[in-house]
Amino acid sequence: MNHDLGSIATALVAKGKGILAADETVPTLTKRFDALGIQSTEQSRRTYREMLFVGAAEFISGVIMYDETIRQKSSGGVPLAQLLSDQEILPGIKVDTGAKPLAGSSDEKITEGLDGLRDRLSEYRGMGACFAKWRAVIRIADGLPSTACVSANAHALGRYAALCQEQHLVPIVEPEVLMDGSHTIERCEEVTGVVLHAVFQALFEQRVVLEHMLLKPNMVIAGEACSRPAKVQEVAVATLRCLRRHVPAAVPGIVFLSGGQDDRTATTHLNAINRLPGPKPWKISFSYGRALQDPALTAWHGRDENLKLGQQALYHRARCNGAASLGTYTDQMEAVSAGG
Numbered sequence: 001m002n003h004d005l006g007s008i009a010t011a012l013v014a015k016g017k018g019i020l021a022a023d024e025t026v027p028t029l030t031k032r033f034d035a036l037g038i039q040s041t042e043q044s045r046r047t048y049r050e051m052l053f054v055g056a057a058e059f060i061s062g063v064i065m066y067d068e069t070i071r072q073k074s075s076g077g078v079p080l081a082q083l084l085s086d087q088e089i090l091p092g093i094k095v096d097t098g099a100k101p102l103a104g105s106s107d108e109k110i111t112e113g114l115d116g117l118r119d120r121l122s123e124y125r126g127m128g129a130c131f132a133k134w135r136a137v138i139r140i141a142d143g144l145p146s147t148a149c150v151s152a153n154a155h156a157l158g159r160y161a162a163l164c165q166e167q168h169l170v171p172i173v174e175p176e177v178l179m180d181g182s183h184t185i186e187r188c189e190e191v192t193g194v195v196l197h198a199v200f201q202a203l204f205e206q207r208v209v210l211e212h213m214l215l216k217p218n219m220v221i222a223g224e225a226c227s228r229p230a231k232v233q234e235v236a237v238a239t240l241r242c243l244r245r246h247v248p249a250a251v252p253g254i255v256f257l258s259g260g261q262d263d264r265t266a267t268t269h270l271n272a273i274n275r276l277p278g279p280k281p282w283k284i285s286f287s288y289g290r291a292l293q294d295p296a297l298t299a300w301h302g303r304d305e306n307l308k309l310g311q312q313a314l315y316h317r318a319r320c321n322g323a324a325s326l327g328t329y330t331d332q333m334e335a336v337s338a339g340g
């Protein structure tokens with residue numbers, strides 16, 4: 001495997017492939033397990049992650065892990081990062097330490113984790129990580145986001161990305177404008193544009209090499225409580241317009257987060273974006289968490305006898321999203337493999 005940063009960034013958006021985000025923190029994964037009555041232990045989380053990491057390499061270029069996972073070994077005693085690289089899947093790691101309340105505000109958050117980051121990146125690189133992820137969250141509401149929230153988060157993303165490149169890791173830069181709220185798609189487009197503008201300004205100031213990173217943005221979409229949900233074509237047009245206006249052509253790839261969209265909607269939107277005519281200077285693919293994992297988690301349900309079903313469910317979603325990254329996804333693909 002070629003380990004220069006440009007090759008890693010382009011390998012992550014190889015034709016027909018995308019990223020599996022499996023980097024939920026222990027409390028977040030425990031919440032997802034609780035909802036299905038699955039006990040969350042170090043062992044059950046390992047079993048679940050190992051299930052996800054085997055069998056979808058055809059459509060998965062990289063996996064984002066959480067600190068606990070990158071330190072774990074498979075049931076066969078192989079470090080999970082190696083289990084991935086043995087299948088030519090690039091191991092990645094979430095390196096932020098979470099979104100905390102922004103000073104003086106109860107409604108907005110700043111992502112922390114810069115202190116000591118250089119040493120942590122170096123350790124993760126020694127454990128086999130090739131890329132990293134840092135997520136900033138921006139909330140839309142009356143009068144929000146504030147300039148303070150956007151600029152503080154953009155600055156942190158810039159410093160994180162620069163440190164990653166210094167430590168020979170490809171940064172995935174994730175500014176997420178949340179779907180929570182009743183805002184319109186127009187408002188989402190406006191805010192996403194402001195945020196991307198601030199983020200690329202910060203990346204420029206911190207001398208981040210754009211060819212050696214990926215952007216992980218939200219799609220431009222109406223808030224989940226908006227009285228006028230946007231149609232698929234509207235989402236595709238607004239998303240691509242916003243990205244064209246704000247993302248430099250030097251960035252090799254844009255990999256969307258799913259952000260709470262259900263699995264098929266996330267696939268349909270990605271496909272519609274890739275089918276739009278006109279210039280797309282970057283690869284456009286996925287880095288989904290819930291939209292890839294949810295059917296697999298439900299199929300597995302914490303039971304060993306369902307491991308195969310869980311893997312089949314992930315394979316199916318990865319295959320559909322792989323096709324959507326090429327604009328060749330169809331409804332029939334859902335029917336054909338619905339039975340596994």
Ligand code: 13P
Nearest residue numbers: 021257258259288289290
């Ligand atoms: P979702 O696709 O579930 O939004 O997760 C992606 C992710 O990595 C969030 O940081």
